[in-house]
Amino acid sequence: MLEGSPLNPWIRVTQWLRSAPITDPVDRRNASVVQFLLFCYGFLLPANWAWHAGASGISKGWMTVVVLDMMVASFALAGIWMIRRGRFRQAVMLFLGVLLASLEVVYLRLGAQSQLVDQVTPTLVLMISGLVLGRRALWIAFGCLMVVFCTGFASDIARAVEHGESVMSALDNAPAMVIPAVLMAAILDRTISALRESLDASLAHSRELQREMAERERTQAQLVHAQKMEAAGRLASGVAHDFNNVLGVILGLTTQRHRLDDPASDARQDAMAMAFALEGVEDAARRGTAINRKLLSFSRHEPIHAQTFDVVEAMRDIAPMLRWLMGDRVRLRLSLAEDVLPIHIDRGQFELMLLNVAANSRDAMPDGGEFEVRVSRVASPEPGVGIELSDNGQGMGDAVRQRAFEPFFTTKPQGSGTGLGLSVAYNLVRHANGEIEIESAPGRGTTLRVRLPHAPFEPEGTPAHEPSMAEPEAV
Numbered sequence: 001m002l003e004g005s006p007l008n009p010w011i012r013v014t015q016w017l018r019s020a021p022i023t024d025p026v027d028r029r030n031a032s033v034v035q036f037l038l039f040c041y042g043f044l045l046p047a048n049w050a051w052h053a054g055a056s057g058i059s060k061g062w063m064t065v066v067v068l069d070m071m072v073a074s075f076a077l078a079g080i081w082m083i084r085r086g087r088f089r090q091a092v093m094l095f096l097g098v099l100l101a102s103l104e105v106v107y108l109r110l111g112a113q114s115q116l117v118d119q120v121t122p123t124l125v126l127m128i129s130g131l132v133l134g135r136r137a138l139w140i141a142f143g144c145l146m147v148v149f150c151t152g153f154a155s156d157i158a159r160a161v162e163h164g165e166s167v168m169s170a171l172d173n174a175p176a177m178v179i180p181a182v183l184m185a186a187i188l189d190r191t192i193s194a195l196r197e198s199l200d201a202s203l204a205h206s207r208e209l210q211r212e213m214a215e216r217e218r219t220q221a222q223l224v225h226a227q228k229m230e231a232a233g234r235l236a237s238g239v240a241h242d243f244n245n246v247l248g249v250i251l252g253l254t255t256q257r258h259r260l261d262d263p264a265s266d267a268r269q270d271a272m273a274m275a276f277a278l279e280g281v282e283d284a285a286r287r288g289t290a291i292n293r294k295l296l297s298f299s300r301h302e303p304i305h306a307q308t309f310d311v312v313e314a315m316r317d318i319a320p321m322l323r324w325l326m327g328d329r330v331r332l333r334l335s336l337a338e339d340v341l342p343i344h345i346d347r348g349q350f351e352l353m354l355l356n357v358a359a360n361s362r363d364a365m366p367d368g369g370e371f372e373v374r375v376s377r378v379a380s381p382e383p384g385v386g387i388e389l390s391d392n393g394q395g396m397g398d399a400v401r402q403r404a405f406e407p408f409f410t411t412k413p414q415g416s417g418t419g420l421g422l423s424v425a426y427n428l429v430r431h432a433n434g435e436i437e438i439e440s441a442p443g444r445g446t447t448l449r450v451r452l453p454h455a456p457f458e459p460e461g462t463p464a465h466e467p468s469m470a471e472p473e474a475v
Contacts, residue, residue: 021086041076045069068102112152130188142185308455329368341385342455345432353425364393383454392445
């Protein structure tokens with residue numbers, strides 16, 4: 001809304017009324033109306049008597065009522081002060097107590113008959129006590145109000161006897177005062193009960209919904225972890241191959257120790273050769289440690305946590321794992337953008353998605369083939385990051401393609417897959433406000449296209465990676 005709008009001051013007042021530091025959500029919602037009511041009592045009662053004093057004056061008989069109204073106005077303003085300090089219920093109970101005390105004095109001095117035209121205050125007492133403080137406070141206020149009425153009826157009877165009138169004449173209007181109060185209390189009691197029952201049912205439903213959501217998240221986390229372990233099993237042969245290479249290097253370098261057995265060898269040259277061999281062993285051991293750490297990090301059971309990272313760097317880091325997964329029969333190609341492309345998504349699940357898609361592509365190319373990963377910047381309709389995962393395998397028909405993202409749907413033999421890989425990928429991308437689609441045809445391979453929104457800020461500090469094991473752009 002424009003700064004100069006005539007409604008702007010009212011909006012500011014409303015925001016101020018709602019800003020009271022009250023913890024209970026129901027009391028916080030009621031605080032705005034109660035504060036407005038107390039403001040009216042605090043300022044309109046004095047203004048009303050000031051108007052009467054200026055127009056026709058105030059008779060001596062009404063001075064008691066004036067004093068009581070000024071007391072009610074003062075306590076109303078004190079109640080606002082208490083609410084602004086978080087003491088909401090104490091402020092309401094204090095105001096109701098003062099209001100009932102003033103009614104008691106007025107009915108004692110003037111009688112119930114004189115207050116017949118003013119039934120707003122008793123009704124207001126019942127409404128505030130019931131709707132704001134609850135059923136128990138409602139019936140306590142109702143009992144106090146009956147005491148006030150009885151005090152007024154007793155005062156009217158005393159006056160009737162003093163003037164020689166009949167007692168019944170003093171009680172002519174008693175039903176007109178008592179019956180509306182009883183009906184009001186009964187209606188409020190039923191209304192409050194219905195609201196409380198509805199609120200309890202809503203809270204119970206909300207708790208059940210939260211429990212189901214938490215259970216679903218736990219189940220999804222367990223499924224994702226199970227998929228990670230399955231993918232780690234698929235990586236085992238590739239990891240073993242790399243470990244064999246590392247061990248072969250170490251074993252080859254350890255043969256240098258035989259130089260020490262040659263009595264004719266040069267000690268200085270032997271020392272340099274041994275130093276070179278130990279340096280090579282250290283480098284090979286570091287590479288083996290990096291392989292092991294990456295596999296353990298991938299298979300670790302961690303909670304879902306979205307983070308901002310450079311997708312290009314992430315692709316280079318996961319390239320060795322893709323190579324392990326593909327084996328010797330499938331050629332891996334990386335076509336990556338030159339600049340930094342930050343995205344905001346759970347990195348562990350993102351890597352799992354890539355491995356799942358790569359595993360599906362490998363299975364679709366039993367005789368070998370090519371798997372290509374392309375990452376590029378997308379400019380329209382909004383800035384984003386485009387990721388394409390393509391293979392030249394068997395492909396799939398329309399019926400299979402349309403069901404590819406369904407949970408537990410798989411065309412693999414029983415025991416060869418869970419059917420959750422693409423379903424988890426779909427949920428991951430959609431949760432990150434991205435888009436995912438499959439293009440495929442029998443005999444023409446499959447392409448999975450993912451579009452993710454460009455992160456609005458630079459990548460956060462990503463976890464430190466192991467010594468680089470990334471392969472060249474074509475692996």
